[in-house]
Amino acid sequence: MNANLAAALNPPVRILMGPGPSDIHPRVLEAISKPTVGHLDPYYLQTMDAMQVMLRDLFRTQNEMTFAISATGSGGMEATVVNLVEPGDRVVVCVNGVFGMRMADVAQRAGAEVTTIERPWGEVFTVDDLKEVLVKTQPKLVGIVMAETSTGAAQPVAEISEVVHEAGAMLLVDAVTALGGMPVEVDRWNIDAIYSGSQKCLSCPPGLAPVSFSQRAVEVALNRQTKIQSWYLDISMLANYWGSDRAYHHTAPINMSYALYEAVRIILEEGLENCFERHLDNHLALKAGLAALGIDYTAQTGHQLPMLNAVRVPEGVDDASVRRDLLNRFGIEIGGGLGAFKGKVWRIGLMGYASRQANVLLLLSALEQLLAEQGLQFERGAGIAAANQHYLQG
Numbered sequence: 392m393n394a395n396l397a398a399a400l401n402p403p404v405r406i407l408m409g410p411g412p413s414d415i416h417p418r419v420l421e422a423i424s425k426p427t428v429g430h431l432d433p434y435y436l437q438t439m440d441a442m443q444v445m446l447r448d449l450f451r452t453q454n455e456m457t458f459a460i461s462a463t464g465s466g467g468m469e470a471t472v473v474n475l476v477e478p479g480d481r482v483v484v485c486v487n488g489v490f491g492m493r494m495a496d497v498a499q500r501a502g503a504e505v506t507t508i509e510r511p512w513g514e515v516f517t518v519d520d521l522k523e524v525l526v527k528t529q530p531k532l533v534g535i536v537m538a539e540t541s542t543g544a545a546q547p548v549a550e551i552s553e554v555v556h557e558a559g560a561m562l563l564v565d566a567v568t569a570l571g572g573m574p575v576e577v578d579r580w581n582i583d584a585i586y587s588g589s590q591k592c593l594s595c596p597p598g599l600a601p602v603s604f605s606q607r608a609v610e611v612a613l614n615r616q617t618k619i620q621s622w623y624l625d626i627s628m629l630a631n632y633w634g635s636d637r638a639y640h641h642t643a644p645i646n647m648s649y650a651l652y653e654a655v656r657i658i659l660e661e662g663l664e665n666c667f668e669r670h671l672d673n674h675l676a677l678k679a680g681l682a683a684l685g686i687d688y689t690a691q692t693g694h695q696l697p698m699l700n701a702v703r704v705p706e707g708v709d710d711a712s713v714r715r716d717l718l719n720r721f722g723i724e725i726g727g728g729l730g731a732f733k734g735k736v737w738r739i740g741l742m743g744y745a746s747r748q749a750n751v752l753l754l755l756s757a758l759e760q761l762l763a764e765q766g767l768q769f770e771r772g773a774g775i776a777a778a779n780q781h782y783l784q785g
């Protein structure tokens with residue numbers, strides 16, 4: 392036998408309550424194991440068509456150019472930026488966390504002249520924050536993150552979109568964590584380009600990035616002075632593959648498409664409104680439970696995400712050992728803080744299939760035990776009782 396032969400795969404079963412990937416629905420795991428067909432097989436083409444129709448429902452848009460990029464969420468970010476931005480274009484990026492910073496970096500690399508505006512981590516942008524920079528820089532594009540997964544802040548988009556369009560700019564929205572967990576209204580909010588990822592509230596493995604481009608954005612991408620710098624992400628070529636031509640571009644990840652297809656089907660079957668309500672309900676239960684343990688949220692009141700609970704690690708508690716024990720003793724994964732929040736913040740995801748009453752109560756119960764072991768003073772059982780009280784009241 393080959394001495395280099397690695398052990399057979401035997402991944403542990405985890406409860407994924409971090410910032411993503413989230414727990415995968417069993418139906419999605421089943422879908423991914425169905426027979427692979429060719430990427431130009433009539434069955435696959437028909438599947439792509441049906442997926443596009445479902446993705447439009449999910450994004451609440453009529454945009455023709457709605458499909459999935461073969462990449463993770465960051466690839467969706469890259470795809471929207473490189474198609475819309477030419478070297479020298481002025482772009483404004485709103486930065487109040489890690490993913491706004493990433494978007495600014497991506498735009499810079501695409502040759503844009505980037506101006507960032509900032510809010511403290513955990514806060515969101517208002518229309519007033521944008522007015523001055525819009526007048527001063529006259530940007531082609533404004534980028535903003537709807538659900539900032541590093542801080543747990545929920546950014547309202549509708550009013551921002553109005554001022555952005557009044558200034559003649561296009562609006563680019565990061566909905567990686569938002570999509571499937573809270574309302575995302577591409578047409579009503581007049582969003583020009585938007586991207587998401589498969590592994591957050593869609594509860595699908597990572598690897599696909601649903602995107603949507605408005606008619607205006609498509610025209611901008613097709614009427615550029617310069618060639619789109621990325622061959623792989625060029626929507627004029629991707630459009631020929633996803634459109635009626637079905638021209639070979641790259642080999643689509645067939646089985647991942649099955650997974651996303653089933654994941655979106657599950658959400659539409661539940662109903663978008665019911666799905667959002669479930670996310671909110673479990674978030675409020677967890678929040679009540681954490682509050683009873685004296686744990687606060689990092690995001691400003693009124694703008695806390697339902698699917699990502701970013702909370703302060705209590706004084707005197709060791710961040711890493713709690714997360715390690717949650718994983719090793721309870722099989723629960725939660726996330727640590729990123730950037731400025733490293734070591735200070737826990738990020739508890741209640742995304743997609745993981746947003747369930749059982750998970751909320753299990754996490755609170757495990758957390759109470761670990762915090763008590765670390766000597767934190769609180770009324771034992773108070774967290775679970777408060778969460779249950781929320782569920783009782785409905």
Ligand SMILES: *Cc1c(COP(=O)(O)O)cnc(C)c1O
Pocket residue numbers: 411463464465466490536538539540565566567568588597
């Ligand atoms: C996760 C995430 C991304 C990046 O997605 P990947 O799939 O990790 O590439 C971008 N933006 C936000 C808001 C995210 O939460």
